[in-house]
Amino acid sequence: MIVKNARFVQSLSAFKPFPGQGLPEIAMVGKSNVGKSSLINSLTRNSHLARTSSEPGKTRLVNLYLINEAFFLVDLPGYGFAKASKQEKDTWAGMIEGYLQNSGNLKRVFQLVDIRHAPTRDDQMMVEYLRHYDIPFTVVATKADKLSRAQRGRSIPVICRTLAVQPWEVLMHSSREDLGRDALIELIERDISDSDTNN
Numbered sequence: 001m002i003v004k005n006a007r008f009v010q011s012l013s014a015f016k017p018f019p020g021q022g023l024p025e026i027a028m029v030g031k032s033n034v035g036k037s038s039l040i041n042s043l044t045r046n047s048h049l050a051r052t053s054s055e056p057g058k059t060r061l062v063n064l065y066l067i068n069e070a071f072f073l074v075d076l077p078g079y080g081f082a083k084a085s086k087q088e089k090d091t092w093a094g095m096i097e098g099y100l101q102n103s104g105n106l107k108r109v110f111q112l113v114d115i116r117h118a119p120t121r122d123d124q125m126m127v128e129y130l131r132h133y134d135i136p137f138t139v140v141a142t143k144a145d146k147l148s149r150a151q152r153g154r155s156i157p158v159i160c161r162t163l164a165v166q167p168w169e170v171l172m173h174s175s176r177e178d179l180g181r182d183a184l185i186e187l188i189e190r191d192i193s194d195s196d197t198n199n
């Protein structure tokens with residue numbers, strides 16, 4: 001698949017109908033600062049599409065990006081931002097859950113974890129949630145450029161163990177080195193063409 005065009009459609013602070021709703025959706029979830037917005041930019045090869053920040057806790061909305069007028073990439077608020085108040089955390093959790101429960105056409109979640117660190121309790125809870133609701137997901141180990149090949153090889157089993165996933169359910173990615181993009185694009189392509197044949 002070639003990404004011919006990608007555009008921001010809307011930010012939602014609570015789930016409600018949006019233009020284009022009904023097209024397949026692929027959503028990014030993960031801790032604040034793990035690289036969700038950067039992944040959207042990498043997938044679309046547009047470094048200015050989704051706002052990235054070195055400061056955690058910036059995306060407080062559900063941001064919808066329409067790709068090739070055919071499907072949405074959805075940037076969800078990051079969880080696990082230590083400095084947020086309890087009330088803010090509840091609001092974010094509510095937004096993530098509101099989206100995941102209400103999206104009628106969610107094909108897959110990319111569950112992002114930083115390849116350098118063992119997944120947190122929040123990551124584990126998120127994965128348990130996805131499993132519980134039978135939402136297909138793929139774990140994306142982000143920022144792979146920060147580790148050597150040998151270090152990467154050691155960190156994948158830790159991620160697998162902590163999240164109880166198989167090695168083939170984890171894809172490495174780097175926005176800096178354009179690593180792993182093709183595999184993720186292929187996955188998206190499969191997900192959205194499956195939805196064509198099911199309709």
Ligand SMILES: Nc1nc2c(ncn2[C@@H]2O[C@H](COP(=O)(O)OP(=O)(O)O)[C@@H](O)[C@H]2O)c(=O)[nH]1
Pocket residue numbers: 030031032033034035036037038039051052053054055056057058059078142143144145146173174175176177
């Ligand atoms: N080295 C490296 N840095 C990354 C990568 N992806 C994201 N970052 C950096 O991590 C920070 C957070 O990224 P962002 O996409 O805003 O994370 P988000 O909060 O999950 O949306 C930014 O400073 C990015 O430049 C990557 O693949 N490699």
Ligand SMILES: [Mg+2]
Pocket residue numbers: 036037038051052053058059075
């Ligand atoms: Mg972001």
